[in-house]
Structure formats: C-alpha cells, structure tokens
Amino acid sequence: MDGAGAVLDMGDWRAQLPPESRERIVNKILETLLRHHPVSNREGLQELNKIALRIEGNFYAAAISQSDYLRKISLKMLTMETKAQNTRPYALPSNPAGNSCEDSAGKGKILKTPPSMASISNGLRHQKRARLPPSNQNETQNPVDYISQLPNDIIIHIFSFLTTKDAVKTSVLSKQWRSTWTSNQYMSFSLPPGSSSNLKSFIAFVDSVLLRCTAVQVKRFLFDAPCHAFMQSSLDTWLQFAIMHDVEEVSITPHYWRYNIYELPQILFLCTTLVSLCMSQCCFSVLSAVNWRSLKILRIEYAELYDEGMVRVFSGSPVLEFLELKSCRGVKHIMVESKSFRELVIDSHEFRPDQGLMLKIWAPHLLKLRLLGNSQGGEFSLDEVSSLTEAELNFDMESFALDKVKAHGDLVVGLLKRLHHVTKLVMGSWCLQVLSLMEAREVFLPSLQCRHLILLGTADHEGVPAIVKILESTRCLEKLFLQMTCTLNSAVEFNAEGVGRHNSAGEEFWNSAKWRIHQCLMHLKHVEIVDRGANLLLWESVLSLLKFLLQNALCLDKILINCTNSESSQAVEVAGILLSHPKCCPSTKVILRCPSQGCPSKHVR
Template sequence: MDRIELPRPSDDQDETRDHQNQCLVLLDQLPDAIILHIFSFLTTTESIKTSVLSKRWRSTWTSNPYITFSLPVDKRPKRNSKNFIHFTEAFIDTVLSFWTTIKVKRLLFDVPFHASMQSSIDRLLQFAVRHNFEELSMTLSSGRSSSWPLTVYVLPHFLFRCTTLVSFRVICCCFLMIGAVNWSSLKILRIEFADFDDDAMIRLLSGSPVLESLELKFCQGFKHIRVESRALKELVIDSHGTRSLILEIWAPYLLKLRLVGNSVGAGFKVHEASSLVEADLNFDLTYALDAFGRVRAHGDLVKGLLQRLHHVTKLVMGSWCLQVLSLMDTRELRLPSLECRHPTFLIAADHKGVPGLAKILESSPCLEKLFLQLTCKHSSSWSLQNLGRPNFDAEEFWNSPKRRIYRRLTHVKVVDPGANLLAWEPALSMLKFLLQNTPSLDEIAINSANSNPSKAIHPWVLLKVARIILSHARCSPSAKVILKYPSQGCPSKRARKS
C-alpha cells in the first residue's frame, strides 16, 4: 500500500507562524492601560471581536470604559426596521449584562430611533450614570420609511441630574425638563435640532455653572440667552430657527461669539458682551418678507451688532452682512470706530459687498492684518440678488478721493478655495488699491494650499492674478506678493517677487 506524504510547511510558512505567535505573546503582555487606549478607537462591536486574539483578551472587552454604537449611513435600516430594533436592544442587553467596568468614560450612541427603543436607551443611560460617565454623544435621528414612525427620543429626567457629565453632544432629542438641572461638571454642550423655550434655556444655563462652550444648531423656541457665569467662554448660534423673532443675548464674560448659518428669525441683538475678544458674523437671514422693505432693517441690525462688538480684536464678516451694509444709504452707514486688528472677510463672486467692506476698513484704525476668503458663488441670499448696484465700477470706487490710507496694515492674506478668475475681480480691485495706498505693507499672500486638488483653480490662473498685482504701483517698496499652491500640477510651490 502506497504511503501518502503530506506536504511539509515551507520555511516561509514557518516564519509567518512564528511571527504570528510572537505578536500574540506581545499582545498578551500589553499593560491594561494600553489595551483600554486601543479600545478608545474601536466601536463596542469591534472591541468584542478582540476576544478571539488570546485567552487574556477573551474578557478584556467587558472592562472597556468606552461604549460606542454607531452605524454608518449606508448600513442603516430602510424597510426591515423590526430586525434593527431587536439588534439594538440586544446590543444594549449585552452591555448591561457583561460589562464589568468600574467607570464609563465615554458613551457614543448614533442610530435611527424608534419609539419602542425608549426604555432600552433609558436603561443604557442609567447604567452609564451609575458608572459616573463623563462624555455623552447621542444622535438619534428618526427613520425615513413609512414603517418607521417619525419620533424623537425624550431625554430621561435622571440625566439632567448627572453631576459627572463633562461633555454632552446631542442631536434630534427632546428636552422635557422637570425640576432643576444639576450638571455641576459640564464644560461642553452641543445641541442640534431641538426645540425648547426660554424657561428650559434658563434651567440649562443655571444648572451648568462651569460650562465653557455652548453650541446651538438648528434649535428653536427660545428668544433669550442670558449668561451670568464667568465660566462660559464660547457661544455658537448656528442657523437659529425662531421665525420672525430677534434672539437677544446677554453674556458679559463671554470671550468668543459666533453667529453663523442660515437663520429664519428676524436676527440677533447683543445687549451685553463687554469681555468679548472674537466675533464671527457669518449668518444669513432668509425669512420671506418684502426684500425692498427690509434693507434698512437688515442694515440697522448689522450696524447694531458692530456697535456692541466694536471692541473685539478679531472680527469675521460674512458676505451677507457685507451686502446689507453696502445697500444702505451712505448717509446712514455710519459705523463706530472698531478696535479690530485682524478682520476676516468672506467675499462672494460679485461686487455687492465691496462698499460695506470698505466702510468697515475705514472704521478700523488699528488694522494690522487683513484676511480675505474668496468663494466662487454669487450672493447666497435670494432677497439681495436684485438689489445690487447697477454698473458698479470697483476700480473707480476704490480710487475715490474719499478712500483713506491704512498706515498700520502690514499683511494681507487671500485664501482661494478654488474660485475662478471672475470671482477674483472684487478682491483684485481692492488689492490694487492697498498696494498703492499702504506705506507699511510688507506682504500679500495668496494661498491655495488648502484647496482640494481636484477642484482647485488652475495654477496658471493664479499666476496671472499674481502678475496683475505685481504690475501695479506699490506705495511700499518692500511689499512682496507670495503665491502658494498645492504641489500637484504646479510648476513650483511658491512664486515670489519683491
């Protein structure tokens, strides 16, 4: 009878096996602190899979202080919602039955929400509260299919009395507060797509004495934000949604204020912000009223903000705010003296914001550095598209005898995210004027280094822009023009000529 000889492993196979065994030995020798740090980068499902690595890792995941359940958009349920609900509840049951961790550092829960999941998620949050968790991020968006009712998760009452919570980010949840809030350790609060009134706002702020950063995005229902705490340093209002109402703000100790996004309300009014250092006014009001009848109201709104924020040293002005200032009668456009040294302007691909921009510059005697952010889009606000100045001549405007000389301005930086040559026209006219009327100007930097290479403007177009600027007369003999561009497809990373 013939013998059958099995093939012997090759030297390469032996070497691979030895290498794998060595890796497993090294994994077994890792300190617990390193293993838990690795878990911080994994979802809970992924950390459970590490149990196959070795005996030591078989139960290590149960002491993982990072609980993460997040589904990618392409894996979210569309029709068969019952299976997903059972899967989610099974996940929560697994956490509650197997977890042995003493402390939960972070709970991240990002899934579509169904009404039947309320009690299960409540139990998971209760588990986290009992284990003194510090960070909570919840995104519980409603489903979109007909078999998935549009419901919103109601935050449980016990969560508002969690004294260990340090960071809380919540999207699409209901704030139904009963009694006082006690977030004595909370420092960061981010709320998106929520509806709560002034009483709820007062409870949130009064119950968070050490809160340092507050961001409200697509939130509505409240009309006032009053912050007496010295701890709050940053306030962000993104796309405020209370229609036809002005959001009023009192924050005497605030350092940074950002009013951004597309809001449907009547605007903003700052009553007190005497400690403010930075202000970002990059918002757009889009509620439906007669365009011609509200130009003055919009202009007065922006003027009022600048009067209250005249002392900030860093100011960002969006294209919409520049446009409404530009549309005002020059006799009414009287701005306070601004202490801003480093303003940033977002310029649309038209001249509608140029007069407003020039007026702000003229009102900024401390101007040292100027930042311009270009966009290839025209005016974003439909209500202002037909109110621009007909036949506006930017060259003639900037060369008007009324334009002042900026004696302290030393640096101008232009960030171009991929605009075409047409979008450069407003900035080009302004740069020519600054070259000719700024004796202390040291540098104009045109930066496209952050552009997406697939969408970036052609390098030769930017070179043409640089040549146009360089060919213009300069008041400062030391002024330089610097062009920066991604290395892909560009003959050189920097073109400089003094």
C-alpha cells in the first residue's frame, strides 16, 4: 500500500470510532489510576483525569488501526493491574459453563510452570510512570477487579498473542478471565525438542483444553512439539477438532527422534475454511480430492512430495497466493494456474537421480520468484513465468569444479533469459561467481529490463567481472544495491594513502569498462552499499566502483553507505575519500549510516 492509502486507512478507523468509546476507555484508565493512587480532593482527581486523557491520546495518535489502539490500551491497563505471580503453582481452572467432560488432566490438575504475564508487560515495564500526588492509603484496602470490566473482544485479542498455556495462566488475574480463556479462538501448543518426559502430561493438558473449549470457531491451531507413534492418534483428534470448528490457520511442526513421519489425515485436505497452512516433517500423501477453496498461504518443509498429489493440491486451491517449499524432494513439476498466485519460494530443493534432476516451474500469473539455499545435483527450468516482476537467484549447486563450469554457466544464463523482463532482480554470490568464471568463455547475457538490482556478497576482485557483465546488460538500471560479506581481516592498515596505491589497478579497470556500461550510467540514481565487516581488500574493490560511479553516472542522486559493524572504521574512511573525489553530478549526496555515530545517518556533501 502506498503512503496515500495508508493515511486514508488511518483516517477511516478514527472516524468510525464513536466518541463515547474513547470516553469509556478514558474512564477505565482513570478508575485504574484511582485504585493505585487514590486522591481525596478535587485537584488530585483533575490531575489524574489529565493523565488518563494523555495516556489515551498518546495511544490514539500512535495506533495504526482500531485493533492496534485497543491492544495498546489493554496492555497498558494490564501492566497497571498485574502483580508478580512467579512463586506459586496454579491449577487449570474448571469450566463454569457447566462442561461435565473430564479426563486425566481435568479439574484440579496442577501445572508446574508458575503464572507470568511477562510476555505481555515486557514492552511496557520500562515506561516512565507519571508523578502523582502522595497518598497514605493502601491500594489493597479496597480491591476492585477492573480487569473483569474489559470487553471480551479485547481479552480475546490479547489471547491471540499468547500460547494456550499462557492464556490459561491469565485466569489468575480476574474472576471473569477464569471462564473467558475457554472461549479462546487461538490455540497454540508447544514443547521444546527433547521434552519426552513431559509428553503424557502435555497430551492430557491439550485434551483438557479442547474438552473445555466453548469457542464456536477456532481461528488458529498451532502444534510445535515432539511427536512419537503413540501420540499420532491424539494429533489426528486435535486436528479434527480444529477442522470441525472451521479453523483458518494451521501449523504442524512435529519433532522426531527416530525419523517417524506424521501422515496428515485426509480430512485436512477437505477443510474449506483453511486460509493458511504450514507443515514440517509431515507425510504429504494426497490420496483423494483437495478442497482448499479458501487457502491463500501454503508452506511445506522437509517433506516427500509427488507430482500427482501436488496437481490435486494446486487444482484444489483456486485462490492460492503464496507457496514455499523448503528442503522438499520428489516433486518435478510446479504447475499453478491460479490467477491469485503471487509468490513462490523454493528453498534448498533436494534433487535425487531416481526422482529426476530437473524442477520445472509453470506459473503464468506468478509475480515473485525466489530460488534459495543449497540445491545440489539438479537444475531449475522456468517454462512459463511471463508475469514475473521480481526474481531472486540466491541458490548454490556445488563446489566449482572445472568440468562443471560450462554447465553451471548455462544454467545461470538460461535462468536470466527467462527473467529478462523482471523489474527487480536479486543475485546471490554463487550465481555471480559462475558468471565471473565464465568471463573467459565470452558468455553474453540477455538484455535485462530490471531497474532495481541487488548483488549479494560479490564486490571483491573476483566478483568484479560479474558486476560488469550485469551492468552491461541492465541498460535501464536506476538502483544498485551491493552487500559486502564478512571476510578475514587484513593486516594492512586502512588509510587514504594506502587505498590510493592499492586501488590504482581497480580504477583503471573501471575506466576501461566505461564504454561497455555507458547506457547503465545514464539512468543510475541510487547506489547503496551494506558493510557486514568486510576486510580491506573488499573495500578497495568497492571504493574503485564508487569513485567510478561518482565521476561518470549522469543522474546519480545519492550513495548510501550502510555500516552494520559499529567497530569498523573503514566505512568512515571511504566516505572521507569520496568527499574529495570529483562528481559528474554536483548534487550527488554521500550518506554514511553507522551505528557508532549515535544517530541514524550522517550526510557528507
């Protein structure tokens, strides 16, 4: 959304908020202040009222939506009300609604973790408290349960940020919350890996929570815990419960000790209310039809996939927008016809000789493609991606062997030919190193239409030939981004005099390449360098490029040097050198952004 749209939305939610709602919230804040700081005169009451108005006004001005406004207010009131509850155990509250179902973790089950609202109040505990008139009255003399007066929709919104275990703990805060947690629509059950001794009590706890649940709909169901054969039937039951309650978001992350793979129940593939699904280490065997008519987000990690099953998934997901496959194997074709399809991420794809060494992608409406991670032993083929506007080639195949140079070069060049029309292109270090190795073979890249180019970790001397190749092909380039990776420190001191000597060959190289990239120099406006602790040799190479661009880029507006290492002084030295270097465009700005400066950025003219 653009800036104008954002401003319009902010105005809309404030206009729709009735004034009496704000007055009611101010009164609630005032009541809370009075409880902790009782006053006995009119002046003290007026002072507290001003503080309540100021608190509400600050949150009203800072919030980006009505839900954000209510969340900030509720968290503030909780911080004022909540006291430390970290010393005594607590029992799972019974369901006052009259649910007669009981199990091994039912009424009176003692849990080991003490109650804590630190997850809610951490962000607010350091806020400066208002100075109030002194009072000799004890705040415990007249206890009032103000938290119970919060609207249920605010309480449920707070629950959406907590795990189910933490939501149960909140029952100690007020009488109302002892029953409200049972209507929580956001369920999140987790155990750290290796917690096998707690599995039985964990299963009993989940069963008890679901039996006490009074929510008509379960919007979110998250499971992240060790999973063994004896508890897979329980996980089936829990998923079925969520599906029968029209679940919208499901995340299943089982942890295994003996390489067991949880087989997803077939009923999950018929969940028509599902909007987001994330699965890790699950058996994705689709034996029947798929009806995911509402699914927009699908993430699959560490899974064995099959073309036939994936065809059913794609045909049964007509509004799919985002797909991510991480460390998956088996699938050879990704064919998505959905007109809603926006982004595809392939991360560390596993190629196997018996399952095919080619992954073909056919998605005519896809807008963004990202090929990431280590994908050894195979190739990517882009059969139909004509609607792409952004592409990222940040994957690597294997070590650079002489007998593989041509094959790797053909792969990268072939991908660039299919991506010639994208307006934003990201290239990782492996792909650029391949292009550098292909320099001697006189490989010609296709003409690229990208206006925003991002090169990751390739600015050293070995990566310079690849940079020239790319700049030569991107004739309409407007924005260039270079990320310098951390390398071994050099023993050579970094100073202006030393850089001048070491860089002479680099500057001559760029001047000789000027005729090859002259069209790029006509449109380039913005150059950004990110330093992640690079050594002297890497900075020398980058400095040569920056000097060349300063002196030859006709429309260059600014060079931004973003130094992420607060202990590095190289970026400051580079900015000083660029300050005295001749500029083709007198209005070009050099901006240094360094953590050690104590401010976001430092401008150098």
